[in-house]
Amino acid sequence: MGLFDFFSKEKKESLDKGLEKTNQNFFSKMGKAIAGKSKVDEEVLDELEVILASSDVGVDTTIKIIDRIEERVARDKYLTTSELDRILREEIAALLAEHDDLSAGPRDEFYIPEGPTPHVILVVGVNGVGKTTTIGKLAAQFKRNGKKVLLGAADTFRAAAVDQLKLWGERVGVPVVAHGMNTDPASVAFDAVKQGVEQKADLVIVDTAGRLHTKVNLMNELSKIRRVMQKVIPEAPHEVLLVLDGSTGQNAFLQAKEFTRATDVTALAITKLDGTAKGGVVIGISDQFKIPVKYIGVGEKVDDLQTFNKMEFVDSLFKKK
Numbered sequence: 001m002g003l004f005d006f007f008s009k010e011k012k013e014s015l016d017k018g019l020e021k022t023n024q025n026f027f028s029k030m031g032k033a034i035a036g037k038s039k040v041d042e043e044v045l046d047e048l049e050v051i052l053a054s055s056d057v058g059v060d061t062t063i064k065i066i067d068r069i070e071e072r073v074a075r076d077k078y079l080t081t082s083e084l085d086r087i088l089r090e091e092i093a094a095l096l097a098e099h100d101d102l103s104a105g106p107r108d109e110f111y112i113p114e115g116p117t118p119h120v121i122l123v124v125g126v127n128g129v130g131k132t133t134t135i136g137k138l139a140a141q142f143k144r145n146g147k148k149v150l151l152g153a154a155d156t157f158r159a160a161a162v163d164q165l166k167l168w169g170e171r172v173g174v175p176v177v178a179h180g181m182n183t184d185p186a187s188v189a190f191d192a193v194k195q196g197v198e199q200k201a202d203l204v205i206v207d208t209a210g211r212l213h214t215k216v217n218l219m220n221e222l223s224k225i226r227r228v229m230q231k232v233i234p235e236a237p238h239e240v241l242l243v244l245d246g247s248t249g250q251n252a253f254l255q256a257k258e259f260t261r262a263t264d265v266t267a268l269a270i271t272k273l274d275g276t277a278k279g280g281v282v283i284g285i286s287d288q289f290k291i292p293v294k295y296i297g298v299g300e301k302v303d304d305l306q307t308f309n310k311m312e313f314v315d316s317l318f319k320k321k
């Protein structure tokens, strides 16, 4: 077994474990819906629709999935309920593959696009969704891949925020640029990018304070952070990563909608998929948004961040175990 096989097996196991609750919840409901039935009929499809919608897949995406399965039932005439989980997996995978965009590079690994360095990622999102934790996990992965990483503690709002990022920095062996609490976040961001250039870093990741898209002053603060970064690197930030808490289900969906309207977001990370039955939200978000889901969080530990692979995800979520 090669090294790659080893990692992909580990990744799969951790994904399966992370999605356990959503998976079990889905199959226990499905079990009830198809009890005593051998054939996929209208009634089974109606039940399936309700179950998908209640697994936080979202109404619009659920309808698309049901339409596809209906077509398939019409085509194949007789589908047994024992085939339903396989068909569901195939149809959801096919639906998500329809708008696959690989232009951002291979999505299966922690990857920084080619180009001048440092590559700058600005991390945004509402309070407590997992921004700082995701940054720590990302730093660890990129460092492991031999990249020189620098973090910027531009969440100067909350007392413990700077320390929390510094702790991650120490834990994964990555330097953190910080000015302390209540300092100007834009000035921290400026310094982080500047030091990234001076130290020839490959990657600079900047943490920000949690904010709602409706808080005008905080949204203006984000614009200011961007502007000062651009004084050092005109193209920065190269990525704006919006972090969403998957355990909030449809609320995460709404946040994605509102945040992407309020600011330029280039990628999504969906966290806390472990311990929730709402993992279906990732399917809805990948179907409904043009912005790619790049990372998923399946636990609190440093290795519990994965690059998002649609096929693997659908397979793990709807595979009968």
Ligand SMILES: Nc1nc2c(ncn2[C@@H]2O[C@H](COP(=O)(O)OP(=O)(O)OP(=O)(O)O)[C@@H](O)[C@H]2O)c(=O)[nH]1
Pocket: 125, 126, 127, 128, 129, 130, 131, 132, 133, 134, 155, 158, 161, 208, 209, 210, 211, 271, 272, 273, 274, 275, 296, 297, 298, 299, 300, 304
């Ligand atoms: N179970 C689980 N917990 C997570 C995951 N990601 C983050 N968390 C936890 O969520 C909590 C909040 O994470 P933070 O990284 O502090 O969130 P934040 O967005 O930086 O929060 P603010 O800075 O207050 O806006 C912490 O207890 C994390 O350990 C995940 O994928 N799974």
Ligand SMILES: [Mg+2]
Pocket: 131, 132, 133, 155, 161, 207, 208, 210
């Ligand atoms: Mg934070």
